[in-house]
Amino acid sequence: MDNTAFKKNKYDILVVGGGHAGCEAALVASRMGFSVLVITMTINDIAGMPCNPAIGGLAKGQLVREIDALGGEMGRVIDETGIQFKMLNKSKGPAVWSPRAQADKKTYHERMLKALREQRGLDIVEAEATGIIVESGRVVSVEINGGEKISAERVILALGTFPNGLMHIGEKKIPGGRRGEPPARGLTNQLASMGFEKRRLKTGTPPRLKKETVDFSKCEPQPGDHNPSPFSFRTTGIDREQILCYVTHTNKFVHELITRNIDRAPIYSGQIEGTGPRYCPSIEDKVVRFSEKERHQLFLEPEGLESEEIYVNGLATSLPVDIQEEMIKHIRGLEDASIVKYGYAIEYDFFPPHQIYSSLESKRVKGLYFAGQVNGTSGYEEAAAQGIMAGINASLALRGESPLILRRNQAYIGVLIDDLVTKDIDEPYRMFTSRAEYRLLLRQDNADERLLKYAVRYGLLPKEQWKEGIKRRKRVIRAGIRLSGETITKDICNKALKEVGGKEVGEAKRAGDLLSRPEVELSMLEKYLPDGPLKLSGREKRSLEIRAKYSGYIKRQGKMAERFIKMDMMKIPQNFSYMDIGALSMEAREKMEKFKPETLGQASRLAGVRAADLSIIMVMLEKGRKEKRG
């Protein structure tokens, strides 16, 4: 296949970047019926994973489920190429369960590339985008390799860590977007010259080891789940042999080694100016900041079934290679291990996202969207989530429809994007469940209940999927009604409760009340139901259980959300002039000028904006509205 040729010089939508954001954006846009061209520097790194070989995880797993419910690809690809699956937080309540899988990096890439190649109306070209052409405030085309121009109605920038990427290993600095790949310079600098603000961030990755040189017998094995639950609700089951991961630890010697050589670490020598993520510290960071800890956990994760490489999760570092060698030698199980790839840190430019709307379209240039790491996030799932939203919204714009803005009580994706457009991003942004104030509403098990309707409305998934969902929900509700009517005698209650070590009851109870207790599981309770077991699928049972256990809290969060939604419905015109309103506090005026919130709800989430400021804006908005009406 000729990777440098593309069929046309005009597309509906151009996607620059073939990372996780770019792939989802391109796929969804062409599925919505538009012609799409993906411009990427290296086709071989389409959907590449420069860091850990895993998809999902705490809060990220929920993101993948949501991407899937919107008709995205990530969930299906990992279901097909994952080599170990685990539901995290199984010991907690189901609201915070998160699926995670070890990925086979190579087949993941191949499977995603196949999806792109097979997608009708989607072309790929291997080239560097070196500039965008803007005419009267709107993007009209993209320049590639410093020459040829391709026109489009909409352009999505998903540039990842490539903008002015600079890698650090000890004292050595290497310009590049990731290991072995050149940085992208022209485009970012052009954007900056057009007035886009850019800032610098940093992230890092650990060394990779040669598999056959690691002594796994000295490490503790970590198996996956017996019954893997798929990410995609379109996957019927995963029946594949799963690999093992292993755990080992750093130790005092390693910590001393790092402390002794700390002045050679770029983050401490002043060589790095970008801010790194505090939740993803390098090993040198951990050793310095938490010197009282005697050891740190390391996970040894294979990069694939066939791969010869082992990823050392927990050992991200940019220390010089000789120190990395020395470190490895002194870790249990790795004494004889040889490093295939050294760990490194990378600094790159991002465009602070107060410059985009919550549709991800830039405020400065019409038709230009930003998605993924360029918005200051970090992580494959965060990138993919923005990618699919940018793809949907660029397509909706071409259809002349208003953008899809998911609210904070609808999806983690909503939380993610809302945070981006209302917060000062000063470290790479990663999703956590604690960022979601309506966490009980945003569960991995109900992602389709929440989002499938959009996928169906936009023609991304067949209607049957939606109808199926409604039928499922009805069955669950009916079963719930049955349980709340069914009485279990005192003796049987206590027999059941004894089985799970629960507190005894003094009288007969309704089955529904028993189920609402944290210790009572439906699978156990079913045995004691006077009218016999429920006719529900496993998934429906889980759903019933969650409803019973959380019902009061879910209602409470729902009510709370309603109050906030009202504010999110109140739009603020973009030309609203805050500086003229003397009654606003100075801090509020500056914040609002910078972020230009689209709704009163967004305004309320800006740091430094107080209730009185919102009242004042409401008054001035009303004035504007009435004046317009005349």
Next chain:
Amino acid sequence: MGEKTIVALGTPPGESAIAVVRLSGGEAVAIADRMMDGAKSWESHQTHKRIIKDHNGEAVDDVIAVVMRGPNSYTGEDIVEISCHGSMHIVSAVIEEAMWLGAVVAPPGEFTKRAFLNGKIDLAQAEAVADLISSETKLQRSVALKHLTGGLSKRVRKIEEKLLTQLSLVEISIDFSTEEIETYSNGELTEASRWIRKELEELIGSKVAGRKLRNGIKITLSGPRNAGKSSIYNMLLGEERAIVSHIPGTTRDILRERIHINGFTYYLEDTAGIAEAESEIEAKGISVGIEAAAAADMVLFVIDGSVEPGERVYELAERLNIKRKMIVINKKDLGLKVGRKEVQKITGADSVIEVSALTSEGFDELRKWIYSNTVSLEIGKIVKEKIAINLRQAVALKRTMEALGRMEEGVSAGQPAEILSIELREAAAACGEITGRSISDDLLGNIFSKFCVGK
């Protein structure tokens, strides 16, 4: 509009015979109905005589209530105006009761804002409405800050710290469960929660003292006629409130106003000058004045220093048997016939001061005396050592307590972390209404800085 129902004092704060408490919003009538047990009909724009009872069933006050149904009301929403007796004690009890029933204290400028949004105020007034919101906010904030100085803020911050730590540990168990790191334990969580609730109980308990402080510490001006009491009253007030004249016996009824000195609120009383009674009305006024002085927290006994005070004056001064008494020798500008030392000698009083209500000489010293005597008062001590909280703060702290109570129940029922977190967050949010800090915004920052998380 589905906005929350708001409640606020409608008449300017200060002791007056009648105070008006105003409710506005969709629930206004329902709340009023429940406060005024037994009310049957609420015809609009009619007066209704009712009794307000608190949620324990105790009668608070006889009131007159008027309902104005929206949209024909000031705000355009349903409004209930409750005219109750003017004591601040009663007013705050009425407001508190409305809050128990779900009303929220009106944010600054809220009535006017709603009136504007509902088209009750002319468009041209938008800026004026905005300015009103802003200036009332500034006022409220400066008052709130004063309340938060010293003891209260320290204790509330400590509570907040504890909440943040426990919440962090709970969240770590969810968001960082794959790491080898300490998380919450049911035991410690319950212990911390109990400690906080005990602390809160104490804080809320001090509300009684707080109410006294809000209503004002009573200072009575007493002394012979024509000594200049009303002049001093006006001077302390900063405006001409009492009638001053050279005719002895000008003041007949007691006048009361609120003044502020160094953050304390005083409730200043001007009384009729003491003399042999001449008319019956006067005689009554004078005896009321003497009673008032006896019930005061402090007395300023004013004498005219430009004339030689007679026996009787000294006798009166001594007769007022009250601990915190200052003899104020007035009219210094005219030249004093009697000095501080002499008065001290004759009356045995500790505090004697020379002032002029005409030139304001000596008033700084007078204010200082009032302040230092306040601090030695019982309530003054509470303010210095403990704290005093206002109604809004008390309600917020009660919500904190309730959420923690629910959390403890959750712990013993074996609820998982994500449920406990909901109650902890609610407790923190309520607490944050007092301090203005949002714990959920600080949460991840706190976790990253204090705990070694992340791979």
